[in-house]
Amino acid sequence: MTVTAGWYLALAAVLFVVGASGLLLRRNALVMFMSVEIMLNAANLSFVAAGRQLGVLDGQAAVFFVMVVAAAEVVVGLAIIVTVFRRRATASVDDLAGLKG
């Protein structure tokens, strides 16, 4: 059995769903954020696999941009989560529901 690009795309789809589910199911802001990172990596995997299959380098190039952006996002995200944690001594998003309605 040869492993074609289609398998990678399928794996990426699974990763994407896993990430989305993690965001919906986990309470800890940090874990939720990690789930988002998994979703970004699902996109990365799709880029690479599709680029390889189509014989173009754009896919691989795109991944570098995404990785840089993701790193920036981590910086900002962690800062925000730490701020919340220092103030409230919790990172559970279910404790943050003061704004609603």
Place this chain on the structure above:
Amino acid sequence: MEAGEVMVSLLILLPLGGSALLLAFGRRLGEPAAGVLGTLTVGAAFVLAAVAGGDFLAGGAHATHIPWFDWLAPLGVRAGLLWDPLSALMALVVTGVGALIHLYSIGYMKADPGFGRFFAYMNLFVASMLILVLADGFALLFVGWELVGLCSYLLISFWFEKPVAAAAGKKAFVVNRVGDAGFLVALMLVFAAFGSLSYEEVLGRAAGELSTGMATAITLLLLMGAAGKSAQFPLYVWLPDAMEGPTPVSALIHAATMVTAGVFMVARTGVLFDLAPVSAAVVAAVGIGTALYAASIAVAQYDIKRVLAYSTISQLGYMFAGVGAGAYVAGMFHLTTHAFFKALLFLGAGAVIHALAGEQDLRRMGGLWRRLPVTTVTMVVAWLAISGIPPLAGFWSKDEILATLFARGGAWRAVWAVGLLTALLTAFYMSRLIFLALFGERRWAEGAHPHEAPKVMTVALGALAVLALAGGVVNTPWRPGLEHFLEPAFEGLDLAHLPSGATQWVLAALSVAAAAAGILLAAGAYLRARRPAEEGPTWELLRRGYGVDEAYARVFAAGGQAVARFTDEAVDQKGVDGLVNGLGVLVRTVGERLRPLQTGFVRQYGLGIVLGAVALLAWFLSRGGF
């Protein structure tokens, strides 16, 4: 711009400028300067309207389009005025009656802390109404339409410290909004059909381009808007409450502005109603039904202003019946005479209330004619005018509508019969009001010292009485002056005509007989009685206006609360102001029902986004599949 065009533009700008001045400096001007300024601007506008309208009287003058600015011209939206006999007549009525009401208010609003603010709003009201009637397209008509609604809200809840007044203002606003919804959708359909909102384009091209179905849809929606502004069934509920405002406001709303807007709009868009006979019939049916219905409620009211309010609704019903039957001239004629005698009635009622230091209950009046001679004389003139006694103004206009209805034959004869019955009822309830308030025995408290109103008020009453007395001469069967005057405005329309010769005499005799019968019945019942014997379930039902108001509140509020019970949020917190307006509660309840969805929990927001994404995915994939 020519001189005439400048004059017509000034017509609006004068009261508008007056309003701006009064808003800015009203407090500093103080009494009575603020009132004088307000009266003068409206009076000057009347003079301008008379001068500019003179051309039409001479005959041969054409409608003038006065462009203001392009606004969104390429999208078919321009701002400009249309000066034709119809708008001239309306402008004359609005400014003429409006000026007299302003004059009267100088006396009535004496020593009110909001004196300057009152006249600012009143001037704005007149200016808005002038924008509405002079607009040369639906867009500017809508501007006036909205402004009139806003001003009525401001004026009805003028004494907003009184919770009833604030609630009444809100109710007027909400009910008018329901009508406006229909009106706006109609405008969108017009926009879709013609790509323009100017009268010239729309009314000019309608005959050739508009299908009957589209015309029917547009006109029915327009009727909804008209019914809201002109207080026709079932959107009349705001008008009886609107008397919570100061009495001159009621006079202005009931006589010169606001409520006439619906009738005017139907007349203005007569071309469209001509293309949709079904809608025209609905207009007439709604009109005559409302006329009878409101008249029957008026019979049982004790509050003097409430009687007049239901009377206005009923009289507007006549006008709707008239314009629905194609008797545009008769409808506009009745609008004019009604403006005279209804303004007079309200101002007279104001003088009575003024004299009794705020008393509005007919059961605690009576025998006032000795103390209030001027008010009594003028009120009697108005009473005979609205009852349809010749040769007063109301007789000519009402009779013209009734005769035209009869002349159309067929089912219209039934409409005529209802109209005749309403005439009898009208004479009855107006006589009841006059007898209970001014004649018979005195029933007011010992300590009260009724006194005649100050000069400014009686002068206004006198002027209106002259108009109500002789206003009919403008359009008699022998000298149909108004018909010739208005003819150019209704060119090419399928106009209904008066019957000829002997029939006309018989019909006139019948309506005079109906009026006389009503007056005699009332005289027998009320002139001598110590206190009116009006008991029993029928009176009770009528007094409560068939319970429609309560039913609205019950149906919408009960339905709303039933929905609210499913939610965690109780509707009660906001229920107090919500209960006033049924539809408002309904909308609010739906909103409250949606509110808990916004839980504040990030993960549920995420779920909402995912569900939305899945829906979008499903749609897109259904477009092509895998």
Place this chain on the structure above:
Amino acid sequence: MNGSLTFLSVAPEIALAAAVVLLLLVEVTFKPRAWAWAVVAGAGLAAGTALSAWQWVAHRGADTGTFWNGMIAVDGFAALAGLLVFPLAGLGLMSAWRLAASQGRRGAEFIALVLLAAAGAHLMAAAADFIMLFIGLEVFSLSLYVLAGFTRERVDADEASLKYFLLGAFASAVFLYGVALVFAATGSTTFYGDGGIADYLAGTVIFRPGVLLAGLALLLVGLAFKVSAAPFHVWAPDVYQGAPGGVTGFLAAAAKVAGFAALARVLTAVLGARADDWVPAVAVLAAASVVVGTLLAIVQDDVKRLLAYSSVAHAGFILTALVAGRGGVGDMWFYLATYAVQVLGAFTVAAAVSGDRAGRSPLAHWAGLGRRAPWLAAAMTLMLLAMAGIPLTAGFAGKVAVFRAAIDAGYLWLVIVAVLATVAGLFFYLRVIVAMYLASPEEGASLPASPAVGWGARFVLAVAAAATLVFGIAPWPLLEVLRDALPL
């Protein structure tokens, strides 16, 4: 021209980035007074505006040119976005100036973040490639996440910031995955030119377009989130209410402008060939937004939250223009530009009334404002009436324009829904006006100190009021310019 590496094409971004670097360096090195920040920020924004103006003069009406191997577009559309976003950022800074100045040394960071957000927003409008669009989107969003929580000592602000961040990152990931799927289907992330996506979609018959369509759906989700269209609006009320008063105006205005600029380019220029697929979906999103936004705004008792829901409804009105495809883009710009100014003005007043650090702005704060601060109340009234679409304000002209576009596109039902929402919408705008003029402050209610309005905020309100009136009475010149300068 195609593919050439011209720095002029990204000059506005460079100018702003330079200003940010300079600002932070100057701050660290000289610790100057606040006016020095204003000079640097003003210079950066002025340069950005001037460069956009130059691009506008040079490129309006011409075909879209791409640079940097098809990554950056230079055309009237991008220039227009710059001409709107940079002055808007300047106004936003003026509106928030007291907040920034009160933050001590962090004020420089605040200003830097606003400038970065403006650069990101412009990049979103000028991107000619999905990867560039993604970078612009992230630069823009990351700045806003921080700004939303800038007064971190306050409870609501950190909650707003975290919610905005988590959901925003999630939406960005969805967007990116959509881009990846589109790339897998078409072999390109570039919009224009040979082998670009527009070219591919126009020229190729796709037999099994599942991957492509799924990608389009996810792209749409990401962008609909940014413009807060229902049902992707859930973040907006919480973030607008929780964010510091001084920031919210810029946040609301910029997010709409940037999001819609990107959405319009992607939908009309790139996916124009698949219009049959996305137009009905956009119409449904528009209808859902006006209905949900209006219904929920009616039941709010907090003015900032009310304005947030109203902004959801406005997202729907703006989407109504996009239903008409390219024909509606000019109308969209008009609505967007006038609304952005109105919403900035309205939140500026809210910041003055409830304090520019405060998150919440309950209706009780507004009672009797007409007497306490007549000019502020008058400005707010004008903004609210414009948002309600009352004639002779720019809001009315915008509504006529977008409704006309949708009617011409055959979406009468959508227009009727939108009109009914407009009618109902007047209720909640009027509630605020009534509170300002007809209500008296409750006995013993603890009102915030009497509204203090800085010169910056005054200037913002003057500009907003003037624009609202001028473009309400004579909208056509602007509308015409916007309509014929969008080659795409």
